[in-house]
Amino acid sequence: MKKWLRNWRLxxxxxxxxxxLAGCGKPFLSTLQPAGEVADMQYKLMLLSTAIxxxxxxxxxxxxxxxxxxxxxxxxxxxxxPKQVEGSHTLEIIWTVIPIILLxxxxxxxxxxxxxxADVKPMNKKDRDVVVVNVRANLYWWEFEYPxxxxxxxxxxxxxxxxxxxxxxxxxxxxxxxxVPAVGGKMDTNTDNTNQFFLTFxxxxxxxxxxxxxxxxxxxxxxxxxxxxxxxxxxxxxxFDQWVEKMKNAKPVASTDPVVKQGEEIFNKSCIGCHAVTxxxxxxxxxxxxxxxxxxxxxxxIAGILEHNEENLKAWLKDPEKIKPGNKMTGTYPALxxxxxxxxxxxxxxxxxx
Numbered sequence: 001m002k003k004w005l006r007n008w009r010l011x012x013x014x015x016x017x018x019x020x021l022a023g024c025g026k027p028f029l030s031t032l033q034p035a036g037e038v039a040d041m042q043y044k045l046m047l048l049s050t051a052i053x054x055x056x057x058x059x060x061x062x063x064x065x066x067x068x069x070x071x072x073x074x075x076x077x078x079x080x081x082p083k084q085v086e087g088s089h090t091l092e093i094i095w096t097v098i099p100i101i102l103l104x105x106x107x108x109x110x111x112x113x114x115x116x117x118a119d120v121k122p123m124n125k126k127d128r129d130v131v132v133v134n135v136r137a138n139l140y141w142w143e144f145e146y147p148x149x150x151x152x153x154x155x156x157x158x159x160x161x162x163x164x165x166x167x168x169x170x171x172x173x174x175x176x177x178x179x180v181p182a183v184g185g186k187m188d189t190n191t192d193n194t195n196q197f198f199l200t201f202x203x204x205x206x207x208x209x210x211x212x213x214x215x216x217x218x219x220x221x222x223x224x225x226x227x228x229x230x231x232x233x234x235x236x237x238x239x240f241d242q243w244v245e246k247m248k249n250a251k252p253v254a255s256t257d258p259v260v261k262q263g264e265e266i267f268n269k270s271c272i273g274c275h276a277v278t279x280x281x282x283x284x285x286x287x288x289x290x291x292x293x294x295x296x297x298x299x300x301x302i303a304g305i306l307e308h309n310e311e312n313l314k315a316w317l318k319d320p321e322k323i324k325p326g327n328k329m330t331g332t333y334p335a336l337x338x339x340x341x342x343x344x345x346x347x348x349x350x351x352x353x354x
Contacts, residue, residue: 029214031181037164037200038184041113048109052102120196123166131160131240134168137176137189139221140228140324141291141304151247151279154291156299157215157232160240161203169195177219180232182209186218206234212300223326229304246353247279250294253350263347266340270333277351290329297352313348314341 034043134145171189179186217228279294306312321330
């Protein structure tokens, strides 16, 4: 009895914690706080399917309790057999028709939304006036190319609010999955074909989220899969256009600081072969090998996961394998002294377009 009571208390505690934690969520991350057209449609389907399941469970539970109570064994009636209902055409029709009706209720909006979300015709028009982003997933970072603007960047995706943003998704190594939980469902990035879809970022809800949403890889892709994050900056159209102009004209600023100049020399010797520092397509092959560092100083995270400051940047440069196991940067350049780390960090922190 005591063991049963102890187990019941444990189950009750875990259930209460699960219920409490289920209410936790951030507007920049939670699928239960949708922040756009796509997320709204998918959220409605979640509510509809959940409501149907709850109704079915409730009805079955009520019937079960009724049967257990109504036909329980009573003293003196041990050999009494309740009325048998096998072969009842009425009951067979009822429990066949009801599931069909429930499936139709769920299927109709699901099919309608599926076709609506698959409509990417505007992005394939030659005279398109929509924002298109080519997303390339790599181990373990993200590249974002804006083909209509001639811009390539990485890790921080910048989009306008209040309009559909269309995406071409592809992977350069293994299968990944592009996912911004608060804005829409995930979609795979494959190596052998390009997937297409769109997302919409609501301006009011983006402002409530601090204009920053979190994106993740949703497909197991290696030891640092859980660390393959990116950030989405959702800006009003006017601010997005300003960002585009700044990026198109971005160039590394010549500094008179000797430490910064030393860092630039180290970068040109050890890093420039893989990383680009300008966002225009002059040398796009560099952006394919490693993250494009244009606007690096303006980003919200180091390596997609660390708080953006000099100490974390030094830690990343000193031992990237410790932070993201299996990354392709490890072992591609000689070990840096503390002086070189300081200089290279100072230089990278000057790569700003703001």
